[in-house]
Each structure stands twice: as structure tokens, then as C-alpha cells.
Amino acid sequence: xxxxxxxxxxxxxxxxxxxxxxxxxxxxxxxxxxxxxxxxxxxxxxxxxxxxxxxxxxxxxxxxxxxxxxxxxxxxxxxxxxxxxxxxxxxxxxxxxxxxxxxxxxxxxxxxxxxxxxxxxxxxxxxxxxxxxxxxxxxxxxxx
Numbered sequence: 407x408x409x410x411x412x413x414x415x416x417x418x419x420x421x422x423x424x425x426x427x428x429x430x431x432x433x434x435x436x437x438x439x440x441x442x443x444x445x446x447x448x449x450x451x452x453x454x455x456x457x458x459x460x461x462x463x464x465x466x467x468x469x470x471x472x473x474x475x476x477x478x479x480x481x482x483x484x485x486x487x488x489x490x491x492x493x494x495x496x497x498x499x500x501x502x503x504x505x506x507x508x509x510x511x512x513x514x515x516x517x518x519x520x521x522x523x524x525x526x527x528x529x530x531x532x533x534x535x536x537x538x539x540x541x542x543x544x545x546x547x548x549x550x
Contacts, residue, residue, distance in 0.1 A: 484542075486542060486543065486544045487541065488522060489522075490514050490515065490522055493514060493522045493524060493539050494511055494514045494524065496544075497511040497524050497537070501526070508528070509526050509527065509529075510527050511524055511526060511527075512524070512525050512527045512533075513533075513536075517538065521539060521540055521541060521547075522538070522539045523536060523537065523549065524537055533550075535548060535550065536548070536549045536550035
């Protein structure tokens with residue numbers, strides 16, 4: 407059972423980083439005369455090693471483990487306990503992330519329903535849109 411689980415993990419890892427097809431074979435269909443070895447995995451290669459996606463390519467497993475290492479830095483939490491300053495920074499970061507250097511974040515205030523509201527405004531102060539952010543989950547909802 408342990409070997410099957412390890413083989414499945416390896417197969418999923420290879421599937422993310424390669425353009426090959428993974429086949430599982432049970433010990434019953436071994437060639438005649440060979441001793442049963444338990445589950446085994448074979449990989450048919452459809453890409454070449456030169457394109458970075460084949461079995462011998464440099465990007466396959468490296469890319470998969472890089473993605474896992476990057477996203478494992480941020481563990482989910484039950485309560486984000488966001489403050490008005492946090493929401494202000496997040497809203498400003500969203501503008502920058504989308505390349506918007508002209509809009510501003512204004513009217514950031516805590517509401518009675520465990521949310522924090524804010525508005526995106528023009529440089530002159532005209533309101534473009536209003537949002538509420540749930541303090542616990544961090545979900546954004548447009549309110550105007």
C-alpha cells in the first residue's frame with residue numbers, strides 16, 4: 407500500500423512537470439520468467455528533453471517543486487483579523503498589481519457588521535466604486 411501511495415505521488419508530480427503519459431502496471435502482468443516486483447510505473451515520453459518538458463528536461467520536476475515551495479510559505483488561517491490599515495494596504499496593492507497609479511483608496515472605515523468599507527476614487531476625489539471586506543475571511547464585496 408505504501409508503494410502504491412508513493413507511486414501515485416510521484417505520478418502526479420511527473421504529470422505536472424512533463425508532457426509524458428504515466429502508466430501503472432500490477433505485478434500480475436510482468437514478463438514471464440521475471441520475479442513479481444509489485445506495482446511499477448512506466449513513463450512514455452512525448453516531449454523531447456530539449457524543450458524542457460520531457461523526462462530529462464530541466465524544467466519538469468524543478469518547476470513542480472518550485473511551485474510547491476512557493477505556495478507552502480502561506481498557510482491558510484481561520485481568522486485573518488484584518489484592520490482598517492490592513493485593508494488600506496491590500497486595496498492599494500490591488501491597484502498597483504493591476505498597474506493603476508492614478509486611483510486612490512479613500513474613506514476606509516470599520517462598519518458594524520464585522521466588515522471594513524473603502525472607496526476607490528479618482529485623483530480629484532470622485533468615487534469610482536465602494537467595497538466591503540470581511541474582517542475574518544478577507545472576502546471583497548462591491549457595494550456601490
